[in-house]
Amino acid sequence: MWSSIKRSLIGQIRLLFLLSLIVIVSLWGFFYLRQKHLQEEHDMARYFSIASSLQPMLLQSYLPKDEELQDYNMKIYTQPLATNAKKLYHKGDDLKGFSLFEVEGKRIVYVYNPISKIYLEDLDADYTLGLIHTIFLALLGIQAILFLASQTLLRPILVLEKKFRALQLGELSTLSIDSSYQEIQQIEIAYNQAIDYIHYLLQTREMFNKILMHELKTPLAKGMFYLKNEPSNQSHADIKKVFDTINTQLNTFRSLEGLIAHKGDISTEEHLLSALLEEAIHTLHVKANETIEIQGCEEGMIRGDRALWEICFKNIIDNALRYSPNHHVNITCSEGVILFSNEGEALPLDISAPIRDWKMQSTQKHKSSSGYGFGLFIIKNIVELHGYTLEYRYEKHLLTLALHS
Numbered sequence: 001m002w003s004s005i006k007r008s009l010i011g012q013i014r015l016l017f018l019l020s021l022i023v024i025v026s027l028w029g030f031f032y033l034r035q036k037h038l039q040e041e042h043d044m045a046r047y048f049s050i051a052s053s054l055q056p057m058l059l060q061s062y063l064p065k066d067e068e069l070q071d072y073n074m075k076i077y078t079q080p081l082a083t084n085a086k087k088l089y090h091k092g093d094d095l096k097g098f099s100l101f102e103v104e105g106k107r108i109v110y111v112y113n114p115i116s117k118i119y120l121e122d123l124d125a126d127y128t129l130g131l132i133h134t135i136f137l138a139l140l141g142i143q144a145i146l147f148l149a150s151q152t153l154l155r156p157i158l159v160l161e162k163k164f165r166a167l168q169l170g171e172l173s174t175l176s177i178d179s180s181y182q183e184i185q186q187i188e189i190a191y192n193q194a195i196d197y198i199h200y201l202l203q204t205r206e207m208f209n210k211i212l213m214h215e216l217k218t219p220l221a222k223g224m225f226y227l228k229n230e231p232s233n234q235s236h237a238d239i240k241k242v243f244d245t246i247n248t249q250l251n252t253f254r255s256l257e258g259l260i261a262h263k264g265d266i267s268t269e270e271h272l273l274s275a276l277l278e279e280a281i282h283t284l285h286v287k288a289n290e291t292i293e294i295q296g297c298e299e300g301m302i303r304g305d306r307a308l309w310e311i312c313f314k315n316i317i318d319n320a321l322r323y324s325p326n327h328h329v330n331i332t333c334s335e336g337v338i339l340f341s342n343e344g345e346a347l348p349l350d351i352s353a354p355i356r357d358w359k360m361q362s363t364q365k366h367k368s369s370s371g372y373g374f375g376l377f378i379i380k381n382i383v384e385l386h387g388y389t390l391e392y393r394y395e396k397h398l399l400t401l402a403l404h405s
Helices: 002-006 009-059 066-072 127-168 182-228 233-260 273-282 306-322 374-385
Strands: 074-076 086-092 097-103 106-112 117-122 270-272 291-295 301-303 328-334 337-343 389-395 398-404
Touching: 009 066, 009 086, 009 097, 009 106, 009 117, 009 127, 066 074, 127 182, 182 233, 270 273, 273 291, 273 301, 273 306, 306 328, 306 337, 306 374, 306 398, 374 389
Parallel strands: 291 328
Antiparallel strands: 074 117, 086 097, 097 106, 106 117, 270 301, 328 337, 337 398, 389 398
16 A cells, blocks of 8 residues: 555645644644643632632631622622532532532532632633634644645546546547646647547558558559460560559658658758649649649749659649549649639538548548548648648639648
């Protein structure tokens, strides 16, 4: 148990509060008993003094009045002494002396001699004992408030501990802590950002694996078909084309792999926009029924990684041509804005907004065979990785995708 407490911050804080509680209660008991003992000695000294002072008066058959007893903080007790009165002390003999009784919480002093006798009620109250109780009750109240406050401050740590235990089991839910403290809010923000990043990594890794298997399946099937044919120059050329295709796809995936974890330094070199667009179009193998119109991009410049921009433009143009009924796309450049527009249905995802889940539902259009919007993922991440802004609009079957520097 002690070893577990030593390893626990919350356990140590609770132990310190328990020790302080024991110390406060011990001091409370010590000061109470000591003050009560001192008060008893003081009261007994008063009673002896009062009895000694009243004996001469009683021997003269003189009974003092209440006004004369004020200095002793006493008054005459006129009621008959109850039969259940408890005798606390007696001094003297049957003829002369005094006794101390307690009746219903009151202290009664009985002074007597052969001539006369008198009963006195002690009016003195021990305010010191009340003060001791008040002080230590206040200390316990303050300690209780501090303990509750410390538990409130430590509650986020307990919540965070539970979330990390759940994270070990694969739960990727976000953290929500109702707190106005800046440090707690920073912990919540940092944890949720980490969860989003982990979710992003897991999903994109899964997406890359599925896309890679899907993209390699077709050329590998072609290669297996060519191997079944009789060896010839044509079959060797076809197999070489298959390997070239696989090599090209692997190079593309290698360039995009860093995009998953946002690793690598992005180049700030500027490139001629028209040249990047031409290289992207060249890799597409545009069909005869497909047309691409470019306006105002001859002098335009764009900064960043050349290979990634080529992949980005290739995916934008490829999607624009593939899903357009007239297979036509317009590319316009003006004052730091690159505008891609085509006719067709709306995109399955609003890539202008933050997207946490790239996996498409079966009801969404343009669903790829792998079940992911991989092309849209590539476009959005390359644009944002270079510090550009992506704006998507859809109006009356016209799709517009704008890149702002």
